[in-house]
Amino acid sequence: GIQVEQSPPDLILQEGANSTLRCNFSDSVNNLQWFHQNPWGQLINLFYIPSGTKQNGRLSATTVATERYSLLYISSSQTTDSGVYFCAVSAPYKLSFGAGTTVTVRA
Amino acid sequence: EAGVTQFPSHSVIEKGQTVTLRCDPISGHDNLYWYRRVMGKEIKFLLHFVKESKQDESGMPNNRFLAERTGGTYSTLKVQPAELEDSGVYFCASSQAGGIYEQYFGPGTRLTVT
Numbered sequence A: 001g002i003q004v005e006q007s008p009p010d011l012i013l014q015e016g017a018n019s020t021l022r023c024n025f026s027d028s029v030n031n032l033q034w035f036h037q038n039p040w041g042q043l044i045n046l047f048y049i050p051s052g053t054k055q056n057g058r059l060s061a062t063t064v065a066t067e068r069y070s071l072l073y074i075s076s077s078q079t080t081d082s083g084v085y086f087c088a089v090s091a092p093y094k095l096s097f098g099a100g101t102t103v104t105v106r107a
Numbered sequence B: 001e002a003g004v005t006q007f008p009s010h011s012v013i014e015k016g017q018t019v020t021l022r023c024d025p026i027s028g029h030d031n032l033y034w035y036r037r038v039m040g041k042e043i044k045f046l047l048h049f050v051k052e053s054k055q056d057e058s059g060m061p062n063n064r065f066l067a068e069r070t071g072g073t074y075s076t077l078k079v080q081p082a083e084l085e086d087s088g089v090y091f092c093a094s095s096q097a098g099g100i101y102e103q104y105f106g107p108g109t110r111l112t113v114t
Helices: none
Strands: A004-007 A010-014 A019-025 A031-037 A043-048 A052-056 A059-064 A069-074 A083-090 A101-106 B005-007 B010-013 B019-024 B031-037 B044-050 B053-056 B065-069 B075-079 B088-095 B109-113
Touching: A004 A083, A010 A019, A019 A031, A019 A083, A019 A101, A031 A069, A043 A052, A043 A059, A069 A083, B005 B088, B010 B019, B019 B088, B019 B109, B031 B075, B044 B065
Parallel strands: A010 A101, B010 B109
Antiparallel strands: A004 A019, A019 A069, A031 A043, A031 A083, A052 A059, A059 A069, A083 A101, B005 B019, B019 B075, B031 B044, B031 B088, B044 B053, B065 B075, B088 B109
């Protein structure tokens, strides 16, 4: 299966700071998604981004498919951004997940 | 539009017992998937339905797990008999047909086997 590596594994931020999360994958993909796991364990869709750049509020993501990586940007972080961020890819159906990046935003 | 729903949200059973998890996908989504996360490990794929047919069940751990999708609508995942290592969170997801691959996840069922 496709290997997915996320970095860093843990990230501690002061409220208001910006950060970048990275996802590397080992093969060509049809699907790349970023999720935020909230404190209740739910996986919230952030981006469906097999290629290109998207923005949603303070979050944005870029996928460079030819180089097999994706970046998730969090700007002006808030305490509600805390949680685990997962990258997942598929070619084309079953998703392979990374281990996640645990983000802690301190007030 | 209602999202993916799962029932129950939490189940506690004893080793050797049977548990059935249910998933209702987003209306109109032909593709339905089961995933699970055990013991803090990575989320792993279990199987994929297209309508009522199993497209890929390569992630099913053993024959104690049985998944069905009645009439191409809701799906059930039965574990019989349950073992301690089956404890974890079981997620269901669904996606549209026709080359749109974005998957939407349900809230998960937390299974605890004691």
